[in-house]
Amino acid sequence: MAGIGPTVGSQQRQAAASARQGAPVATREVTLDVNGEKRSLLLDTRTTLLDALREHLGLTGSKKGCDHGQCGACTVLVGGVRIVSCLTFAVMHEGDEITTIEGLGESGRLHPMQAAFVEHDGFQCGYCTPGQIVSAVGMLTEHEKDWPSHVTKDVAAREIALSDEEVRERMSGNLCRCAAYPNILAAIKDAGGLA
Numbered sequence: 001m002a003g004i005g006p007t008v009g010s011q012q013r014q015a016a017a018s019a020r021q022g023a024p025v026a027t028r029e030v031t032l033d034v035n036g037e038k039r040s041l042l043l044d045t046r047t048t049l050l051d052a053l054r055e056h057l058g059l060t061g062s063k064k065g066c067d068h069g070q071c072g073a074c075t076v077l078v079g080g081v082r083i084v085s086c087l088t089f090a091v092m093h094e095g096d097e098i099t100t101i102e103g104l105g106e107s108g109r110l111h112p113m114q115a116a117f118v119e120h121d122g123f124q125c126g127y128c129t130p131g132q133i134v135s136a137v138g139m140l141t142e143h144e145k146d147w148p149s150h151v152t153k154d155v156a157a158r159e160i161a162l163s164d165e166e167v168r169e170r171m172s173g174n175l176c177r178c179a180a181y182p183n184i185l186a187a188i189k190d191a192g193g194l195a
Contacts, residue, residue, distance in 0.1 A: 027042055028042070028045050029042050030043050032057075034100065041090070047090050048088065049083075049085040049088045050067075051064075052090035065175075068086070069087040076100050077134060077138050078097070080141055082139070082142075101134055104137065113137050116188070117132070117184070119190065120184075123183075128174060131174055136192075139188075140192050143166075146159065151166060162192065167189065171184070171185075
């Protein structure tokens with residue numbers, strides 16, 4: 001199966017192989033502000049934000065789907081802006097406010113977007129769901145700031161209507177292999193007050 005991309009843990013194996021060969025592994029202490037809690041970690045400087053969250057902090061909600069920034073399963077919010085965490089290094093986010101799926105809502109009370117996904121059955125296998133939910137929350141924030149998308153008809157408009165076409169375009173970076181898109185759209189419209 002050569003050529004299908006990096007496997008889970010491949011970065012750790014590469015670092016271990018480098019260490020065995022005598023090559024120094026650059027590490028750095030990094031303090032990440034994750035879900036409102038400051039966490040200090042000693043990390044290989046090549047550790048992605050996704051791997052820091054999953055492997056070092058035990059926050060496994062963000063999924064490693066493609067590990068190439070193409071599926072959106074690892075979407076998190078950094079300073080309120082959505083990013084794919086597999087394409088950025090943890091050391092680049094020293095002091096940034098990072099929100100994962102675990103940071104939405106409160107203990108015993110779902111975030112409105114999470115509740116809408118449950119209500120509208122916006123998932124099937126559930127693998128992409130954390131990234132879809134976090135992306136939808138970020139997308140609504142971007143819309144509130146009147147950020148246009150590729151399908152916005154008038155980018156100079158004071159208010160951009162969040163039509164089905166706009167929502168689909170803005171969520172196009174998050175793939176669902178089960179094709180639960182109609183339910184995901186319904187959940188986003190409900191949570192965003194667009195229904």
